[in-house]
Amino acid sequence: xxxxxxxxxxxxxxxxxxxxxxxxxxxxxxxxxxxxxxxxxxxxxxxxxxxxxxxxxxxxxxxxxxxxxxxxxxxxxxxxxxxxxxxxxxxxxxxxxxxxxxxxxxxxxxxxxxxxx
Amino acid sequence: xxxxxxxxxxxxxxxxxxxxxxxxxxxxxxxxxxxxxxxxxxxxxxxxxxxxxxxxxxxxxxxxxxxxxxxxxxxxxxxxxxxxxxxxxxxxxxxxxxxxxxxxxxxxxxxxxx
Numbered sequence: 541x542x543x544x545x546x547x548x549x550x551x552x553x554x555x556x557x558x559x560x561x562x563x564x565x566x567x568x569x570x571x572x573x574x575x576x577x578x579x580x581x582x583x584x585x586x587x588x589x590x591x592x593x594x595x596x597x598x599x600x601x602x603x604x605x606x607x608x609x610x611x612x613x614x615x616x617x618x619x620x621x622x623x624x625x626x627x628x629x630x631x632x633x634x635x636x637x638x639x640x641x642x643x644x645x646x647x648x649x650x651x652x653x654x655x656x657x
Numbered sequence: 658x659x660x661x662x663x664x665x666x667x668x669x670x671x672x673x674x675x676x677x678x679x680x681x682x683x684x685x686x687x688x689x690x691x692x693x694x695x696x697x698x699x700x701x702x703x704x705x706x707x708x709x710x711x712x713x714x715x716x717x718x719x720x721x722x723x724x725x726x727x728x729x730x731x732x733x734x735x736x737x738x739x740x741x742x743x744x745x746x747x748x749x750x751x752x753x754x755x756x757x758x759x760x761x762x763x764x765x766x767x768x769x770x771x
Binding site: 544573583585595596637638644646650 | 661698700701702703706708747751754756757758760762764
């Protein structure tokens with residue numbers, strides 16, 4: 541399978557614990573994105589990387605959230621001191637840089653579902 | 658800031674009947690428009706997109722959409738649906754050509770009735 545891979549697929553944790561999600565993008569893609577999706581809502585943008593540089597962060601990404609992409613390959617999203625409001629599906633996507641006329645289609649993984657008890 | 662409205666949260670349709678899923682957006686500047694589909698237990702997949710040019714765009718699996726600037730709409734339709742079209746459909750907009758930051762609607766769950 542050469543698509544976007546996310547691990548773990550499901551994570552149940554107690555409030556206050558730290559969790560980390562990993563995303564492996566499509567190998568030739570230099571851009572990587574994190575989105576969050578809560579029940580009944582569409583995905584919300586969190587942050588994105590071009591290679592190893594984190595170019596934009598949403599205000600949704602509080603200080604408890606940190607994302608990294610060392611060496612411009614896989615990425616991790618860590619949530620410290622989890623709260624019940626962090627319960628959501630965390631989606632990762634990757635793409636090539638856009639080059640007109642193509643925008644650089646986003647390819648999404650299946651997501652990592654977090655449940656905070 | 659831009660926003661996306663999908664008024665229909667659920668749409669049940671009989672197999673082989675036509676369907677239209679509605680999407681309206683709000684933005685003070687030009688936008689790029691997308692529809693994504695999420696089949697059960699799969700990741701989001703691009704269904705179709707409007708960047709510029711012809712306002713009628715075709716996508717995968719027989720879907721097409723029309724960009725209407727005056728009505729700020731981007732409805733998607735299919736003339737005859739199949740059981741395999743059962744999925745959640747999301748409309749999204751981007752201000753950036755590279756669609757780095759998509760704003761999604763809340764989704765429409767399409768259920769095909771045999």
